[in-house]
Amino acid sequence: xxxxxxxxxxxxxxxxxxxxxxxxxxxxxxxxxxxxxxxxxxxxxxxxxxxxxxxxxxxxxxxxxxxxxxxxxxxxxxxxxxxxxxxxxxxxxxxxxxxxxxxxxxxxxxxxxxxxxxxx
Numbered sequence: 001x002x003x004x005x006x007x008x009x010x011x012x013x014x015x016x017x018x019x020x021x022x023x024x025x026x027x028x029x030x031x032x033x034x035x036x037x038x039x040x041x042x043x044x045x046x047x048x049x050x051x052x053x054x055x056x057x058x059x060x061x062x063x064x065x066x067x068x069x070x071x072x073x074x075x076x077x078x079x080x081x082x083x084x085x086x087x088x089x090x091x092x093x094x095x096x097x098x099x100x101x102x103x104x105x106x107x108x109x110x111x112x113x114x115x116x117x118x119x120x
Contacts, residue, residue, distance in 0.1 A: 045076065045097040045108035052078050052095055053112065061116055062091045068098075075100055076107070082114075089116050 048071050056062055068079045081094040090113045096106040 041099075041107060048076055048078065048097055049095050049108060049110050052080070053093075053110070053114075056080075056093060057114055062093060062114060064091070070100075079106070084116075085113075090114065091116065 062082045064083055066079070066081045068077060070077045077098045077100055079096040079098055081096075082091050084091050092111065093114050094111045095109065097108040098106050
């Protein structure tokens, strides 16, 4: 018997194989887009933390306690907690970058020590 075409079964199997491959490609693309978005947020948060740390260091005196303020960046806020160390001219400062749409969870956190300029 001389065959000049494909059987319906062969066509269905090839469609299933191609569809499965396309599903995996679509999942990989979706995952990569989420990773890129998260990476952008972390880069922005890191930049904002660095900016806030420079502001605090240049101010010299850091108020003890907890403050929360918005950045010019509309998506983020910063929560600052500071306390003076006993018998020292250092303050321990904790900075947390919060997403405004999810303020209960922080995106990025840094703890550091800053010296008071007034005690120099």
